[in-house]
Structures are given as structure tokens and as C-alpha cells.
Amino acid sequence: MMRRSMLFLPGNNPNMLINGNCLGSDAVIFDLEDAVAPDQKDAARILVRNTLKYMDFRGCERIVRINSIGTPYWKEDLKALLPYKPDLILLPKTECAEDILTIDAYMTELGSQTGVMALIETALGVENAFCIASASKRVKALFLGAEDLTADLRCKRTKEGREIEYARHRLVVAARAAGVDVYDTPFTDVNDDEGIVSDASLAKALGFTGKASISPRHVEVINAVFSPTQKDVDYAYEVMEAIALAKEQGKGAISLHGKMIDAPIVARAEQTIAMAEALGMRRGDF
């Protein structure tokens, strides 16, 4: 499963929901939280439930952002949606391991195996990132929410993102330490075509698995940034060939282009090839 891009779709907007699987993202996030006014929570919950129930989203993962466990809605949300098997639940305002244990217990009570992605968007959440990521097997990923975080930090959210540098590093390290995926916050200026490229490239360079988006316009760029390049793919195949050859010749240590090939490089090559195959990329000439 590949999750380069995740697109937020407002939970009470039929036009966006019914076309969500055509917008090019690897996953969509049906949003019951911030995109829905308090007096429409019931309407959005039923609409999203019906979207899960009746619409064919083959080839596109369905994630639901429920309301946070500090609200009166989250249990209703889970009760309505889990029977229709969303691929993941995105839990907003996750601040500590306790929050995970709470949702885990309720989901277990409902008999659900669905995984949880923890949305970390407070200072406390950032500091507790590793505890959150390792609190339960149900946690499949961390997700950085920079808008709420910067409000909590009492600083201004900027395009350059200096104010969230620490949070980004911290989340990547915590998630990787716990062995789960990690996703970057959306870039919010939908008209800045260059800004999204550099913001996504930065996230990729820092180690994020993928990036969320609030605009369909950003999906293509995010997919491109988080896809392996032809060079990456070719190198991965070279690594695998060198390994095979070494095995044949009974060699232990192998080098390629003067560089030692060790286990992490092999693991990464395997990941790259898996992604390339999913994307239909072939080995180029070299």
C-alpha cells in the first residue's frame, strides 16, 4: 500500500465526496471535524457513512477524521462508520498515550480491527510523540497538524515553516523509532504552485512517508515528490542485482560504485522497487 498523498474532503459536501476517488490522491480523508459546523455533525456523519457504504473507492484509501475524544461526537462517529470499514481512523488532537488507549478500547468494544493514525497538533502531543506512536499496535502512523500546533505554540504559521521545524523532526524520529509511518501537514496556500513543491520536497527530505493536502491542485505535485525517481529505481535494481551476484559467488561484503551495500540500503532498495512496481515504473537504460 502506497500513501504518498492524502486529500481532505469536507464531510458535508456531496460534490466533493462523490468525486473524491477521481482526484488522484492515494488516500482521501473524509473530514467530520474542522470542516463541519457543530450543527451539521449529524448530517456529515450520515453522509460520510453512506459514501463509505455505497461508493466505490477502489484504488483510493478511505480515511475518516472523526471528532476528537474531548467532544461529545467521537463515539457516535465510530459507531456509525466502523461497520463500513474505513481503511484508517484519523484521531485529531492526540496528546498522550492515554488518548490512544481510550479510542483503542472503544474500537475493540465495537469489534473493529481498523488502524488509527494519530493527528498531533498540540505542543503536548509533539512532546509525547513516541509514547503515542508506541501506545498500541492500532497506531499505524503519526500525522503532523501545523495549523493548530502553531496556534498552541503562539507563533505565526509561515510558508517557510521555520516555526514547525522542531515538530517535524521530532515526529519523524518518534514515528520511525516506533516503526510506524509519518505524514506531513498540508500546505495551505492553494494558489502557490512553487511553494507546494518546495514544502513537499522538504517533507520528503526530512523522512516523511507522504503529505496531506487540502486542495486537489496539490495532489499531483505531492505524488511526484514522493514517488521514486527513475534514478532511484535504476539504482535499486542495481543493488538487488549486486546482492544476487554476491550470493552466487558466495561473497559476504559487496560494494557498488565503490560504496558498501549493507542491510539498510538493501531494505530501502526493496521499498523503492515495490513502489516502482505499484506505479508501473520500469527499469530505465543505464
Add this chain to the structure above:
Amino acid sequence: MMKLVKTIKEAVALCGIKDGMTVSFHHHLRNGDFVLNMVMEELAAAGLRDLTVNASSLFDAHAPLLEHIEKGVVTGLSADYIAAGVGRAISQGIMEKPVQFRTHGGRPNDIRLGRTPIDVAFIAAPTADPMGNCSGKYGKSACGSLGYAFADAMFAKKVVVITDNLVPYPLADFSISENFVDYVVAVDAIGDPKGIVSGTTRITRDPVGLVMASHAARVIEASGLLKDGFSFQTGAGGASLAAAKFLKEIMLKKNIKGSFGLGGITAYMVDMLNAGCFETLMDVQCFDLDAVRSLRDNPRHREISALQYAAPTGRSAVVDSLDVVILGATQIDTDFNVNVHTDSNGYIMGGSGGHSDTAAGAKLSMIIAPMFRARLPIVTDKVTCISTPGKDIDVLVTQGGIAVNPRRQDLQEKLRAAGLPLVEIGELKEKTERITGTPAPCTKGDRVVAEVIGRNGDLQDVIYNVKE
């Protein structure tokens, strides 16, 4: 020689118009046009009856025409496009004689060949001199190109130029020459500038439109046609414009120098010209003020007549040299026939315009349309009206997949190799109906209200009245 007369009434009298004659109009002033209504009012006041109106297009501003039809002043109608307001009345059966629809190329061609003789052409001209040299590039009612008026001027028995910007003789930069003009009338206003040209149409923000546009640009890129010398036409709809924007980005990135942009010209095509994507724009009609300005000021932006644009039996037409055209559709069937004449309930709300002409000429003719609009699937078993025959359509781009006409296996292979999401058109129909449900078929009336005449002059299809 004195061509200048004081009033339209006087011009009408001098032309000797009689019952049963044909008068013609162009539609460059679009929904802002005053001229057709002014002239028809004079003709009605003169007690004339049984006239045929041959207009290149009719807009909702021309609704007063319906009254002349009801009173028997007008009994024949021919146009390339009829907007919903007038179209609805026609679908309700207001006329005895079926309306004749032609294409933008077919209309001037039939005028030239004498199949549809015009007795008097009334030409709205944003600027003219007293001898009839006229242009659309200048004046308060500037509309840019006068492309659709050339055939009328050249072949009508009498030609009246009506202007609201009379300039001293000679108007050097004329489009239509005094050679063809019998009378000139100056009036206060030939149109409402707000309805003549639009402001710049914004590129769509609709996510589905953007996805289709992105697919469209990638199809063009994968087709092999996008190389130096490339030529292109696109509509003024939101998704088509977005496709042009994506195409421009690809062309600039790959440093591709195209040859020409064609058609109804918008600010986006002008932008592509100025960015170096094209050598030339060939302009039969301007859609916005940027296009008007560019036509006036940039010698690489050329005005062309509808004959040169698209006439099928001239020695050649620009559409014959066109690489790619992006077109719209209200319906497309599994044989790729396209309907742009009627809406989902069967009411007339459009027409071919240059649709069939460019589709026939272009090496790649592409339809962009969403899988469904307001629950109505775009792909049907059989279109209500064949505006453009399926043999001339190469590919349908929707947000849910790209369907290639089986006739174009070569294209299919290229798009597959580029990793584009291909779908067989029948499959696309089924996929859409799984989402929307299957619509109940429309019940059509039993009376023919319009004939759709193909670009070569043959009867291509008919449109029936709508039972209410």
C-alpha cells in the same frame, strides 16, 4: 456615390426587401447585440412577412425574434448555434418550418455555393467609414474579429453596414472592404459592451475540472503531436482553459515552439502566443477584451474569415491543418457521436458552432466532459441529436477515465504506454451508471423542429419537439 443613409428604415427601403426574402446577421456582438433586433423591428414595421433569418448564431438577447416568428414576420430560421432562451421556444414548436442548423464552416460554404442565398446582409460593425470599409477592432463596441461576417458580405445581394463609430474615409485597417458594401448606417449603439466581450474567464477551481484538464494535457503530450510546429484550438469553458494552462506549462518546460492557435480566441491563447508557445493566432472570433487588444496590436494575431477557418469545400481551411482540438459535449454515445445541440430534456440550447468542423479537421479531436452532471451520465447508448459524428471524435476525457475511439488503436497504444487511465467507452457508461443509476429515457415529440445539416451540406440528424 453616396452610401451613407440616415436610418435603418431607409436602408431597408433602398434594399428593396420583399416578403419571403432572406436576411442575415453575424454574432460577433454575442449577447450584447442590438442590431438584429433593431433591423427586425424595422422589417416588421414595414409590414414584411415570411422572411428567413440566417444568423451565424442566436443568443438570448435575440428573444424579441420570437415575437416576429409568432406574428409570421419570420417563418424561416438558420443558425449555427441557438442559446437556451430562444432554443426552448423552438423546441416547444413555435415554428412551422424546421430551423436549419449548420456548422461555422458549413454556413459560409453553403452561402458561397448558393445553397442558402442571402438577399440582404446586415453587418454590425464596431467601426466603419462612409464607404463601408469596416472593422471590429476599434470603437466602443469593439468585438475584435469579424470572421463570421465575411461570407455574408461577399455573397449577399445587398449589404448594409451598421456602425456606432463612423470614422472619416478611408478606414485603413479594415476587415471587410467597401467593395462589398451597398449602404452604411450610423446608429447610437450597435450593442452593449458588457455582453459583447466577457472579462477574462477564470480557470476553473472545480477539482473535477482540474483533473480532466490535467488528463487532457497528458493525452496531448502522449499523442506525439506536441512538438515544434504544434497547432491547437480549445473552447472557452473552465476545464478547456485549464487544459490550455497545463499545456502551456508543458510547452514552456520542454521548450516546444508551436505553430498556431486557432478559433474563438481567449486571453489564455493570447497569453500562450506572448509566452512563445505559438507563432501565430488565427482568429475567427474574440471572446474577451485581451483577445480584441491583441488582434488590434499584434501583427502575429490574424483575423480570418469563417470560410478560411472551416469551410469544407474551399480549396483548404485552417481546420485541415489543425493538430489538436479540445471540445465539450452535453452527451456522447458509445459510438462517440456527440450532442451539443440539446440539453438532457431535449430542449435546444446550443449548436455545433465549429465543433464538427474542427473535429473533422484536427488530427486529434478530444472531448472533455465530466462522467455525470447533476446525476445525468454523459455517456449514453444513443445521443438525442448527432451534432458531430463519432467517426470524427478520437478520445473522451473524463475524471473517471479516458476512452479512445476504437478506430484509433494507434492513439490507444500511445496513451497506454504513457500510463494514462484508459477505459472502454461502454465500460465507462456502466461505471457511471453504477454511480448515478440508469436514467429513464426522454420521451421526444413527434414533430421535427430542427434539421442538423452536416458540414458538407447533407442532413445529418433532426431534432424533435419536446412534449411538456
Add this chain to the structure above:
Amino acid sequence: MKIVKVASAGTLESSDAFVEVAPAGEGVSLEIDSVVYAQFGEAIRQTVLDVLKDCGVEAACVRVADRGALECVLRARVETAVLRGKGEE
């Protein structure tokens, strides 16, 4: 389930439907206005009746202003309106 007050759900945006339910003595009265009435009028009627039945509503006045909503959207809007208009159980 009994409708005890006037309640509505949905919007008049494209691809959505606005549904209003009101209490009624007996039976269901249904008023449909739709941009796709010719093609889907009967399907819309059936969908609304289905949802009312699933919700156990036997008496109601229902008004639907449909802007080309897909069936799953229409179902959601009817259900929401019913839940908003139902009495305490």
C-alpha cells in the same frame, strides 16, 4: 418512529438535496422538485419511501428539492431530516 416536528437537512447546492419532513396524521405525502425529474423522478420517490420505511416512519409530509443528488446522498439527507424531526423514544 414518529415525526413530531418540522425538520430539514441538506442544501440546494449542485449534487445535493434539501429535504424537509413534517408531522402528518397518517400516511406519507411526498412532494418532489428535481432538476432531473424526467430521468430520475420515480427513482427519487422510491428512494425516499425506502428510507422512511427503514427508519420506521409511517406518517410524514416530505418535501424534496433535489439538485441532482446521487442516491447515497439523497438517502443521507432523508435519514438526517427524519432523525432531526423524530420524537423522544
